[in-house]
Structures are given as structure tokens and as C-alpha cells.
Amino acid sequence: xASRARAAAPRWAVVGVVVAVLAxxxxxxxxxxxxxxxxxxxxxxxxxxxxxxxxxxxxxxxxGGLxxxxxxxxxxxxxxxxxxxxxxxxxxxxxxxxxxxxxxxxETGIHRDARGTWTWEYERATATRAAATPxxxxxxPDLLPATLGRRLxxxxxxxxxxxxxARRIAGRDxxxxxxxxxxxASAVRQVDVWVDRASGLPVQVVVLGETSEVPALDxxxxxxxxxxxxxxxxxxxxxADARLRTAEEAEIVLEAGRRLAPVRFPPxxxxxxxxxxxxxxxxxxLYGRGVTLLAVxxxxxxxxxxxxxxxxxxxxxxxDGTSTRIAAGPVGLMLVDPRDAEPxxxxxxxxxxxxxxxxxxxxxxxRRR
Amino acid sequence: xxxxxxxxxxxxxRTWAIVAVLNxxxxxxxxxxxxxxxxxxxxxxxxxLSAVLTNGALYPLAALAIVLxxxxxxxxxxxxxxxxxxxxxxxxxxxxLARPAGRTRLLVAKLVxxxxxxxxxxxxxxxxxxxxxxxxxxARPAAGTSVSGTSLTAEQLAVRTVLAVGYVGVSMLGVAAxxxxxxxxxxxxxxxxxxxxxxxxxxxxxxTLDAASPxxxxxxxxxxxxxxxxxxxxxxxxxITRGLALQAVYVGVLLAAAWxxxxxxxxxx
Numbered sequence: 335x336a337s338r339a340r341a342a343a344p345r346w347a348v349v350g351v352v353v354a355v356l357a358x359x360x361x362x363x364x365x366x367x368x369x370x371x372x373x374x375x376x377x378x379x380x381x382x383x384x385x386x387x388x389x390x391x392x393x394x395x396x397x398g399g400l401x402x403x404x405x406x407x408x409x410x411x412x413x414x415x416x417x418x419x420x421x422x423x424x425x426x427x428x429x430x431x432x433x434x435x436x437x438x439x440x441e442t443g444i445h446r447d448a449r450g451t452w453t454w455e456y457e458r459a460t461a462t463r464a465a466a467t468p469x470x471x472x473x474x475p476d477l478l479p480a481t482l483g484r485r486l487x488x489x490x491x492x493x494x495x496x497x498x499x500a501r502r503i504a505g506r507d508x509x510x511x512x513x514x515x516x517x518x519a520s521a522v523r524q525v526d527v528w529v530d531r532a533s534g535l536p537v538q539v540v541v542l543g544e545t546s547e548v549p550a551l552d553x554x555x556x557x558x559x560x561x562x563x564x565x566x567x568x569x570x571x572x573x574a575d576a577r578l579r580t581a582e583e584a585e586i587v588l589e590a591g592r593r594l595a596p597v598r599f600p601p602x603x604x605x606x607x608x609x610x611x612x613x614x615x616x617x618x619x620l621y622g623r624g625v626t627l628l629a630v631x632x633x634x635x636x637x638x639x640x641x642x643x644x645x646x647x648x649x650x651x652x653x654d655g656t657s658t659r660i661a662a663g664p665v666g667l668m669l670v671d672p673r674d675a676e677p678x679x680x681x682x683x684x685x686x687x688x689x690x691x692x693x694x695x696x697x698x699x700x701r702r703r
Numbered sequence: 704x705x706x707x708x709x710x711x712x713x714x715x716x717r718t719w720a721i722v723a724v725l726n727x728x729x730x731x732x733x734x735x736x737x738x739x740x741x742x743x744x745x746x747x748x749x750x751x752l753s754a755v756l757t758n759g760a761l762y763p764l765a766a767l768a769i770v771l772x773x774x775x776x777x778x779x780x781x782x783x784x785x786x787x788x789x790x791x792x793x794x795x796x797x798x799x800l801a802r803p804a805g806r807t808r809l810l811v812a813k814l815v816x817x818x819x820x821x822x823x824x825x826x827x828x829x830x831x832x833x834x835x836x837x838x839x840x841x842a843r844p845a846a847g848t849s850v851s852g853t854s855l856t857a858e859q860l861a862v863r864t865v866l867a868v869g870y871v872g873v874s875m876l877g878v879a880a881x882x883x884x885x886x887x888x889x890x891x892x893x894x895x896x897x898x899x900x901x902x903x904x905x906x907x908x909x910x911t912l913d914a915a916s917p918x919x920x921x922x923x924x925x926x927x928x929x930x931x932x933x934x935x936x937x938x939x940x941x942x943i944t945r946g947l948a949l950q951a952v953y954v955g956v957l958l959a960a961a962w963x964x965x966x967x968x969x970x971x972x
Binding site: 341342345346348349352353356393422434436438439440441443454456457459461556557567570572573575576 | 853931
């Protein structure tokens with residue numbers, strides 16, 4: 335018995351050492367030091383903005399933490415910001431790329447060309463053609479770290495930027511850049527963008543709201559290869575047995591915007607200056623800069639009731655006389671339904687106090703019929 | 704000794720009964736699909752099942768997807784859990800060890816027999832699936848459409864199906880290794896089988912929890928469904944290679960533990 339125990343000890347020791355080494359490997363790899371470089375924040379931002387032409391392929395994962403109110407029409411948009419989205423990407427340029435949203439049993443592939451996009455849905459065997467428009471609903475390619483990082487840093491002022499060290503992401507050394515919005519109305523505390531040192535490509539973006547330590551959005555590359563993807567990979571020809579359709583969602587949204595009666599919006603609300611955006615309907619008022627944005631849009635009466643009910647279902651909804659407002663992370667939504675005028679919606683990355691202040695400064699968009 | 708173990712395993716009626724029972728769910732599903740013409744809604748049900756009504760040549764993949772989450776691991780755990788503990792329970796283990804071959808060789812022989820069972824089982828499920836699919840459904844063996852919407856030639860489809868069968872087989876090796884290890888710890892085959900299944904149920908449960916996401920890449924069931932990635936275009940190798948590596952680690956560690964335990968334990972039955 336004793337001799338067996340003596341024989342067993344070294345064998346179990348070997349097994350124990352192997353298990354310990356294997357268990358420690360991920361931690362060891364993660365702890366490998368990354369050398370920071372004294373690149374100024376403004377220079378790093380410039381490198382990010384110049385990275386639109388960098389060609390690459392990779393695998394990215396986006397985790398959204400926003401509990402946006404769900405409607406029947408735009409549930410896929412809400413899912414983008416509340417769920418985990420796994421994406422394969424081949425990027426030859428802004429007008430030539432492919433992003434596949436990968437699920438365990440299928441995928442949705444978005445193929446961009448010069449004239450628009452093909453969207454292939456495996457589960458529905460459907461290929462949908464959409465024309466390129468200056469204004470479109472959020473789509474998975476918008477969540478890629480490279481795309482989102484450039485967008486969020488595009489309007490950041492130099493004084494809002496700081497450096498935050500370096501880390502290794504997708505096997506590449508990345509330098510950190512933090513943008514902290516200066517506007518008091520902002521509901522975004524900070525946006526951390528980790529930038530590939532070699533190419534200027536953002537490889538991780540983390541958006542943090544003012545009131546939570548849980549990221550409102552965390553998107554990062556898990557694999558990244560800086561090489562020119564094959565043109566045949568980004569191109570798409572619908573399979574012979576696929577159902578073909580033409581996208582209408584974007585056109586419906588734009589048409590709804592065009593039907594809105596023009597409103598004389600004030601030049602500033604809640605301390606945010608009015609701004610314009612290519613393709614935005616004139617009936618929608620846009621305010622703010624960088625990551626602090628506010629949109630104001632009249633809402634048809636027939637939609638307002640459903641919207642109010644959806645907002646009121648949120649446990650954090652605040653109902654105050656003629657308005658209902660909620661905060662979904664750093665995104666605030668407020669529906670105002672005056673008794674003698676058309677309802678309107680305020681939505682943006684601003685605080686609830688800023689929404690109330692803005693609502694008080696807006697003209698009533700039309701008398702009730 | 705390996706040949707002896709293989710003969711013993713495949714001459715047992717119980718082995719073939721398990722294989723037959725394993726094929727029952729896919730056959731039943733196929734018959735129901737034919738009778739009702741109701742495939743799962745897009746995005747629901749096992750992978751590839753919604754596509755088999757239009758191409759029965761895909762049914763081997765649907766059959767594997769049907770048995771992969773539950774039936775196949777149970778079958779593998781039953782056979783692997785019985786391999787050493789079954790001999791101990793029957794009182795034949797000490798007679799086996801009386802042969803001059805040694806414990807390590809016996810363990811290797813048991814392991815090879817379990818591996819052969821896994822391989823045969825997966826291949827039989829795929830083959831029966833192909834027969835059922837091409838018999839009951841309209842088959843289009845000339846070509847197919849990948850998950851990504853591109854065309855696959857018959858040759859590409861065949862190669863990828865063979866790779867998928869191989870991948871599913873490798874995925875089951877981790878189950879076999881758990882059950883074999885537990886089989887060296889106890890004299891109860893049922894206990895060894897239940898131990899392996901408890902690990903798999905726990906792994907599947909943890910995989911659904913966001914709180915367990917830091918350990919998700921190391922769960923034994925994490926990459927089981929990655930065989931679907933073989934049918935994307937280009938093939939997504941990321942999870943497949945990770946799945947193969949993870950199974951290799953589990954098999955290596957558990958076999959080393961089984962060896963450390965079995966070669967030094969007191970065998971009294």
C-alpha cells in the first residue's frame with residue numbers, strides 16, 4: 335500500500351504541474367508587458383482619422399449594455415446595442431467591404447459596394463439590396479471598432495483628449511486614447527479608444543456613461559490581420575434560389591422625416607448648438623458635437639401613444655405631467671405630449687436634466703387639430 | 704491487447720444497441736418533417752434542419768446537430784464510463800491486470816476502443832443521416848449554398864461534410880476522456896457516466912451565463928457547434944482550431960490523470 339502511494343506521488347505531481355502550467359498560460363500571455371510610446375493624444379487622434387483607407391480583415395466582438403425600448407419596427411437596431419454581436423470583417427475601403435454577423439447556426443452578411451449594400455440572411459435565404467444613402471439606420475458595420483472609433487473621435491476637441499497607456503488587443507500593441515466630453519449636458523463620461531500602434535486603426539472602443547461602471551458599449555477585435563482582402567470575398571452575387579427584395583426601412587424613415595412639418599428650431603438648446611447633418615430631414619432638429627448629441631423630432635399622434643407606453647414600461651421611467659422620459663445608459667429619451675400641440679421626441683446622449691431643459695426651450699411644433 | 708478490447712467492444716450487443724438508439728432521434732425527426740412538411744422556422748432548431756426540406760444531402764449535418772448536444776455525449780459517456788469501472792464491477796479487472804501487459808497498456812487499449820466507438824458512432828449517424836436525407840427529401844448532391852450565400856461544389860460539400868464528421872468526433876473525445884478518468888476512480892460504471900455528464904451539463908449551463916463569460920473559452924462544450932463554421936465561406940477556422948486545441952488539452956490532462964491514478968491504485972476486484 336505504502337509503495338503504491340510512493341509511486342503515485344510523482345505521477346500526480348507531473349499531472350499537477352501540467353495542469354498548473356496550462357491554467358496559468360492565459361494569465362501569463364495577458365500579463366506580457368506592452369511598452370507605451372510617448373505619442374501625444376492629438377497625434378494619435380490624427381492617426382485614427384487617417385486610418386479609413388487601411389485595409390484589413392479580422393474578427394470582432396461587440397457587447398452592448400443599452401436597454402433601449404423595443405418597438406416592432408426597429409428591434410434589430412435595439413438588439414445591436416443590447417446584445418453581443420460577433421462579426422467577421424474584410425475591409426478593402428469604405429465603399430468595398432463585407433461584414434458577417436456570425437451566429438451559432440447561421441449568419442447575416444452585409445456586402446458593401448459603390449452603389450449600396452447586399453444583405454444576405456442565411457436563415458431566411460434572402461438577399462436584400464439597399465441603395466447607399468447619406469443617412470441610414472445603425473447596422474453591424476457601424477459597431478466595428480475601427481469604424482466606431484473614427485466616428486467618435488472625429489469631432490473631439492484637443493482639450494478633451496488624454497492618453498491612457500497601452501495594452502495588447504488581438505495580439506497587437508495598442509495605445510490608449512480617452513475622450514471626455516466637455517459639455518455639462520453630456521451623459522457620456524468617457525470614450526476609450528485603443529489604437530493599433532502600427533496602422534492607426536482603432537482596435538477597441540469602450541463607451542462609459544455618467545452613471546454606470548458597466549460599459550454602454552464595448553467593441554473590440556479578437557483577430558486582426560493587416561492585409562488586403564481578396565475582392566472576390568467582399569463581392570456578392572445572390573444565390574439562384576434566394577429570395578430577392580429591396581430594402582425599404584431606410585426609405586421609410588427618410589420619407590417619414592420628409593413629411594414632418596418644418597419647425598423653427600432655436601439655435602441652442604441645453605447649451606448645445608444646432609448642427610446640420612447630410613441627409614437629415616429638415617423637420618428634425620439636431621444639436622451637439624462629438625459624442626454629445628441631441629435630436630428633436632415631431633411624432634405623429636398615432637405613434638405617440640405606442641411610444642409613450644413603451645417608454646412607461648421601463649422601471650426607471652419618469653412621468654411628469656405631459657412628458658415621459660427614461661435613460662437607457664447614456665442615451666436619454668423623452669416624449670413630450672403637450673395638450674394643445676403635436677407630440678415630439680427628444681433623444682440623445684444627454685442627461686435627463688438636459689432633456690427637460692431642452693424641452694422647455696423648444697417651440698411647440700404645431701397646434702392640435 | 705488493443706485488438707482484444709476492440710473485439711470485445713464491438714461484439715457486445717449493447718454497443719450496437721446504443722448506436723441504434725442514437726440514430727432513432729434523427730430518423731424520427733426526418734419522418735416527422737416528411738409527414739408534416741413543417742421545418743423549423745429560420746434560425747430555430749438544430750443547425751441545417753431548416754434547409755433539409757430543399758436539400759436532403761444536408762441531413763447528415765442536421766442529424767449530427769440533433770444528437771450532438773445530448774444523445775451523443777450520453778452514448779460516449781456510457782461506453783467510456785464502463786471501460787474500466789465495468790471490469791471492476793464485474794470482478795474481471797484484476798484478472799486483466801494479471802496479464803504481463805501492464806496497466807498502462809490496458810489503459811491505452813481501453814482508450815483506443817473508446818476512440819473507435821466515438822468514430823464509428825459519428826460515422827454511422829452521418830451515414831444513416833445521408834441515407835434518410837436522400838431517401839425522404841429532395842436531394843441536390845450536385846452543389847449547395849454555403850451559410851454565407853456562396854455556391855459550394857459537390858466536392859467542396861463532400862469534403863466539408865467529412866471534416867465536420869471528424870470535428871464532431873474530436874469534440875466527443877473530451878467527453879470520453881472525462882468518463883474514462885472517472886472510470887478509473889470508481890468501481891461503478893454508472894457513477895463514472897454520471898460524473899462525465901455532470902461536467903457536460905455544468906459546462907452547457909455556464910456557457911449560457913454572461914457572468915461565466917471569462918471562463919467560457921475553456922468550457923469543454925464551448926466549441927462543439929463550431930462544425931457549422933466549416934460551411935461558411937471562407938471557412939471560419941477560429942473556433943474550429945480553438946475547439947481542437949481545447950479537446951487536445953482536456954484529453955491530454957485527463958488521460959494523464961487517469962494514468963496517474965490507474966497505474967498506482969489498489970485493484971481488489
